[in-house]
Amino acid sequence: MKIAMTKVFNIAIKQKSQDELKYSLYYNFAIEKVLRCVFQTLCFVKDAKEKILVSGFSSQIYREISQETYIQEFLVKSIIEKFLQELQNFRKFWKYCNIKWNHKKERVFAKVRIYLHKLHRIAPVFDYRRACINLNIFHKFLRMEHFWPQISTQLAIIIYITDLNDTEHEGRLRIQNIRMLMNSSAYAFYGIRKRLIEKGVLSINE
Structure with missing residues (x-):
């Protein structure tokens, strides 16, 4: 009985690992495709002073990117907003750090x-x-x-x-x-x- 249960758990863990790997590969693919679309077609600065558009884009823009890339809209929104926040943090670091x-x-x-x-x-x-x-x-x-x-x-x-x-x-x-x-x-x-x-x-x- 213990052997059978162990085998079931091993199969379940293996399947979970495979599913996680598939999602990880898909997510990385989605990031590249969505961000490349943004870099090619949109501008992520909000004014003449070139401040980053931290708040993200409109729902219509996310919908259009989703249709263009064939990536789910909720994932498009998540990827772009995470990117904008990371970019903002990196630019702050670059502006205020003293690189010798x-x-x-x-x-x-x-x-x-x-x-x-x-x-x-x-x-x-x-x-x-x-x-x-x-x-x-x-x-x-x-x-x-x-x-x-x-x-x-x-x-x-x-x-x-x-x-x-x-x-x-x-x-x-x-x-x-x-x-x-x-x-x-x-x-x-x-x-x-x-x-x-x-x-x-x-x-x-x-």
Whole structure:
């Protein structure tokens, strides 16, 4: 009797683990699909001062995203509101913390990669592996130019370049949303972009 009961419990636990794994995989898929839709089609700043829209979007917007992504509306709302709150917290951390870093190439690369990974956990809308490769190439360019922009601008540019070369998704992420991830100013971002175009790294239409 004990053996039979143990077998039943083992089967039940195994089934529960499989169900949890399936849900986890589906939830991760839903996060990527919903947030990519937001980054491509919406703007999550609420005014000219580029403050984050913490309160979320209207019910109509959630409904439209649900229809576009084929993800349940309640899950769409939950994913977006959680993302906006995490983004707000990260931007506060970035604004008020005093990040100390030097210009030794290994230390700079390691530091930027850490924050790139944090960003990918908050908003998995870009290929992290490809972004790390692009970061390494970008740092080689910066060393040649003897020029080191702020980490926030570096991150925004790397995500932008990674998205430009993304062949798995249709449509591009909105630049304003990319900048908002790191609170990167338009002046700094477009200044680096212009420099990359002048050096032939990017084309003028990218």
